[in-house]
Amino acid sequence: MSAATPARPEPAPDASALIVLSGLRKSYNLGRPNQAEVLHGLDLRLQRGEFVALIGPSGSGKSTLLNILGLLERPSAGSYRLLDEETQTLDEQALTLRRRRSLGFVFQFHHLLPAFSALENVTLPALMRDGRVDAAARAAATGMLGAVGLADALHKRPAELSGGMQQRVAIARALVNRPPLVLADEPTGNLDRASSDGIFQLMRHMHREHGTAFLVVTHDPRLADRCDRVVELVDGRIESDTPRPAAAAGGAQTA
Amino acid sequence: MNTLGFERRVALRFLLEGRMQSLLIIVGVAAGVAVVTYVSALISGLQANTLDKTLGAQAHVTISALDDVVTPARQQAASESRFTRSQPREQRPRSIADWPALMAELQKRPEVAAVSPMISAAGLGLRGEASKAIALVGIELDRYDRIVQLRSKVVAGTARLSPGEAMLGSELAADLGLAVGDRFTITTGSVSDGARVTALVDLGVRELNRRTVYLPLRSAQSLVGLPGGATSLDLRLHDVWAADTLAAALQAQLPYKVEGWQQANAQLVSALNAQSISTAIIRIVVAVVVVLGIASVLVVSVVQKQREIGILRAMGATRSQVQRVFLLQGAVVGALGSLLGVALAATLIDIFTRFVRGSDGLPLFAIALPPALALQVALGATAAGVLAALAPARRAAALDPAQAIRL
Numbered sequence: 001m002s003a004a005t006p007a008r009p010e011p012a013p014d015a016s017a018l019i020v021l022s023g024l025r026k027s028y029n030l031g032r033p034n035q036a037e038v039l040h041g042l043d044l045r046l047q048r049g050e051f052v053a054l055i056g057p058s059g060s061g062k063s064t065l066l067n068i069l070g071l072l073e074r075p076s077a078g079s080y081r082l083l084d085e086e087t088q089t090l091d092e093q094a095l096t097l098r099r100r101r102s103l104g105f106v107f108q109f110h111h112l113l114p115a116f117s118a119l120e121n122v123t124l125p126a127l128m129r130d131g132r133v134d135a136a137a138r139a140a141a142t143g144m145l146g147a148v149g150l151a152d153a154l155h156k157r158p159a160e161l162s163g164g165m166q167q168r169v170a171i172a173r174a175l176v177n178r179p180p181l182v183l184a185d186e187p188t189g190n191l192d193r194a195s196s197d198g199i200f201q202l203m204r205h206m207h208r209e210h211g212t213a214f215l216v217v218t219h220d221p222r223l224a225d226r227c228d229r230v231v232e233l234v235d236g237r238i239e240s241d242t243p244r245p246a247a248a249a250g251g252a253q254t255a
Numbered sequence: 256m257n258t259l260g261f262e263r264r265v266a267l268r269f270l271l272e273g274r275m276q277s278l279l280i281i282v283g284v285a286a287g288v289a290v291v292t293y294v295s296a297l298i299s300g301l302q303a304n305t306l307d308k309t310l311g312a313q314a315h316v317t318i319s320a321l322d323d324v325v326t327p328a329r330q331q332a333a334s335e336s337r338f339t340r341s342q343p344r345e346q347r348p349r350s351i352a353d354w355p356a357l358m359a360e361l362q363k364r365p366e367v368a369a370v371s372p373m374i375s376a377a378g379l380g381l382r383g384e385a386s387k388a389i390a391l392v393g394i395e396l397d398r399y400d401r402i403v404q405l406r407s408k409v410v411a412g413t414a415r416l417s418p419g420e421a422m423l424g425s426e427l428a429a430d431l432g433l434a435v436g437d438r439f440t441i442t443t444g445s446v447s448d449g450a451r452v453t454a455l456v457d458l459g460v461r462e463l464n465r466r467t468v469y470l471p472l473r474s475a476q477s478l479v480g481l482p483g484g485a486t487s488l489d490l491r492l493h494d495v496w497a498a499d500t501l502a503a504a505l506q507a508q509l510p511y512k513v514e515g516w517q518q519a520n521a522q523l524v525s526a527l528n529a530q531s532i533s534t535a536i537i538r539i540v541v542a543v544v545v546v547l548g549i550a551s552v553l554v555v556s557v558v559q560k561q562r563e564i565g566i567l568r569a570m571g572a573t574r575s576q577v578q579r580v581f582l583l584q585g586a587v588v589g590a591l592g593s594l595l596g597v598a599l600a601a602t603l604i605d606i607f608t609r610f611v612r613g614s615d616g617l618p619l620f621a622i623a624l625p626p627a628l629a630l631q632v633a634l635g636a637t638a639a640g641v642l643a644a645l646a647p648a649r650r651a652a653a654l655d656p657a658q659a660i661r662l
Contacts (some may be wrong), residue, residue, distance in 0.1 A: 061662075070567060072657040093573060100571020107660060111566045115272040128572050131260035173570075 007156055017084060018213050019046040019069065024078035026064050038064045040236045041078065048180060049211045051204065053224040056233035062217050063185065065233065069215065070103055070183050071095045083180065100129065104174025104212075106203075108186035111170065112158040118145060118169045119154040125177045144172040147209075148202055164195030168202065175206055182206075184216045188223065200226065259583070265567070266583035273556060277588065280552040284592025284636060285599055287545040291538050292600035292632050297607070298534045302527050306495065309520060312458050313369075314402050314489030315498045318357075318505065319512050319520075320349040348376050350484025351511060358488060366501055368493050369401035372485035374475035380468060382431045382439040389427065390466040391441065393475020399495060402489045405456065405469070411435050412454035416471045421450035424464035428455050431562030443478045450474070506575065542639055549588050549643035553581055557651045558610060564651050565659025574652040581648035582641050589640020593633035631646065 026039040038061045046052060056062050067073040068080060071087060077158055080087045083102060087095065105111075112121045119141055126137035133141075145154055148168040158166050167187060174182045184203065188196035200223050216227065224230050225244065232240040270277045321343040351357065356374055361370045374393030379386055396416040400406050406414045410425055412435035421441070423433060433439055438451050450470065458464055476482050492498055498515035506513040517524045557564070564577055601624050608622060 033346040067657040070569065070657075072655075072660075096571055096573045099569060103571075105569050106440075107566075111562065111660065113268070113563050113566065124567075125570060127261045127264060128567075128570065128576065214259070 015084065016047055017045060017081070018048045018050070019044065020079070020081040021045070022079045024068070024080060026061070026068060026073070027076045030076060036234050037076075039068075039075070042236075042238055044231065044238065044241075046181075046213060046215065049207070049213050051207050051214045052216070052226045053227035053230045054175070054217045054233060055219070055221070055224050055230060056239070060233045061236040062233055066183055066185055066215070066217055069181075070105060092253050100125065102179050102181060104166070104177065104179045104182040106111050106170050106182060106184040106187045107176050108189045112166055112173070114158050117155045117157055118150060118161065118172075121158070121169055122173045122176050124173065129177075139226055141172070141176055144176045145169070147206070148172045162195070163191050164198060165194070167191065167199050171199070171206065175210065175212060178210060179212065181213045181215065184214060186217055186219065188203060189219065196220070196223070259579065261572070262579040262583050265580045266587060268555065269560060269563075269580065270584055270587060273559070276552055280548055280588055281592045281595065283548045284545050284588060284640070285595035286542045287440060287548075287638050288593045288596025288605065288632055289599035290547050291541050291635075292587050292597055293603045293631070294431065294537050295534055295628055296600065296622050296624050297606055298530050299625075299628075300620055302530060304620035305523065305527070308459055309523060310495060310516060311408075312403055312460060312463060313516060313519070315492045315495055316490040316502050316505070316513065316515050317485035317487050318351065318361075318490070318509065319514075320351050321510065321512055322346055323349070327446055327509075348374070348479045348481055348484075348486050350481045350486060351488060352480065354485045356487060358510075361488065364501075366492050366494065366497050367490055369398065369491040371395065371398035371402045371489045372472060373399070373487050373489055374472060374479055374481065374484070375486050376475070376479045378441055378443040378445060378468075378478065380427065380431055380441055382433060382437075385431050387427060387430050388466065389441070389468045391443065391468055391470060391475060391478065393472045393479070393508040395470075395472050398566070399469075399489070402491045408456045408458055409454045410457045414456075416469065418471055418474060418598065419450055420453045422454045422456055422470065423452055424467040425455045426461060426464040427468065428452065430465065441470070441478060443480075446478050446480065448474060448478055495637045542635065545589075545592075546639050546643040549585055549640050550646060552588075553585060553644050553647035554586070555652070557581065557647045557654075560651075561654060561659045564654050565656045568654070568656035569660060577654075578648040578652040581651050582644045585640035585642070585644025585648070586637050587640070589637040589643075590633070592637035592640075596636065597624070597629045597633060600629075640662065 006185050021044040022044040024039055024044075025037060027035055027037040029035045042065070054062055054065065064073065068075050071082070075088070082098065085098075087098070090098065112118075113124070116124065120137075122141040122145055123133045123137055124142070127133050130137070142151075142154065145151060148170055148171055150165060150172070153161060153165060158169070161169065167190075171182075171187075174184075182203075187203070188199050191199060202225070203214055203216070206212060216223070218224055227244065229241070229243045231238060232242075259272075309318075323346055325341045325344055358370045358372060361367055371394060374391070376391045378389050378391045380389040394405075394416070396405070396414065409422075412422075414422065416422065421439075423431075428434070431439055433452050435452050435454065438449055440447055440449050442448075447636075450468075456464075456467075456469075458467060472480070472485070476484055479486075492501065495516070499517045502513045502515035567577060568574075588596065604622055604624055
């Protein structure tokens, strides 16, 4: 895989970096006639505790990049260091454990488990990790659901909740393990404007409260404008990477 | 069970979520388990009953004196042809030499439960003008009772064989017009003796009932002209199926004819074997159907749950955790199905014993559900569930989470 990129010297330890991508490429159908490269050598660096929007037109490679950052797909070439650890050399099991420990996911379509109540959905990470939900894990989940404003809906099934409420459960689930990074794929794409604003404010609030870094893929320029930094992906390349120092203040006002 | 807490929880929820699907397959497994359990119990009941009836009236192994044969005056060479014809010897009762010593030896063998000496010969039973051919059986009642439970077969009178007493097959008694307490005469050609009837027995086979006369061993010895002798030794074993092996071993050691009951009832044994094979075939076919049924439901479930599997994998569920979730579903379906199935089989067996009756109004034969069989079938069904889940579970574990989530 690394044959496509020249060998890089091992970077110096970098404690403040959450994500360091260098020369990251992703091709589908490698070696077949329909081979297609989706990401053409990305270099990107995310600090701990950043709140970043990832924007770009459909087909620009946002989802692919998000999957790679989420350790759900492997890049074809280049390097992805997560928390100062090269992920290219990790095996499937190790990637799974990194996902469990270091990442939270929020998807566009909530993706809660329909057979589990809100509270059970949020205690799933603990159950997965320890094989049981102890009092501390239960308290953490209850607290997190309270923090997203769902203290009254602990025992409701996802089907009994509105879209916005479901997304709040998903955020609580992504955050309950206190991961350093939450990846959100169009978290408001499916919601009306009011719910959408509510969710976004909630994410900003959690960011401030817990220092969790967020990478939010969005189509909505209104939301992108309220992030600290906007990375624009066009045709598999980073077109622009703009810090928005004003946004933090704006976010603080709305929260 | 902390280690499987996650898998258990998710597996049960997945099963509950597809309630109808789960219920149908559990009922399907139950039906299969019930059929296997019921047929197994029925066949083993039938076999036990047949064996009981057969072995109730005969010894497991019989050692008897060799037949008299003609000994050629000169050994014939292979190249010679023979123009003489030998007349076979007439057979007369012969005794086993020093049988008390042999009996003591046999009793020491661990597989032997009881040994009983016997004189058996042919004779005539006479009373007034009636004269019937009889099979004369000289026994020591207490010993013989341990071989065939003769006392339990008494239909009239009390089992007792003091000198001058006899026990008769019920049909023979009717033929000779005898009742308990009556006297009759037994003759073996040269010797005649009188005896008083103490009991009538039903040996379960009409032919035996029509001919058998039990006498004390000593009376029989003098009637047959073998003072102190015994024409055969009857053995009862702890394990009926060891009879052939023991018979072969004894045959190699003793200069007598040794026959196990399996040899004497070769046809019955092959019929029993055929039944066992049929049961095995039914078991295998049902097991295959159960495995395929569970597998097909789980395959569908994996497809239906792709997205959930993807979410769980994204959240950090390992491949083996996902695999175990589905293996556990197979095990749960198998276990619940087998519980239900064993209960169903128990009901069927109860109905059978209650409503299927012989001509005499008594149950045709006893069938029961041995706990060992129930356990064996239940474990088998659970194992079948896990086996059935193997392929779907692998498939679920191999799902690409990125793709599964996008669905």
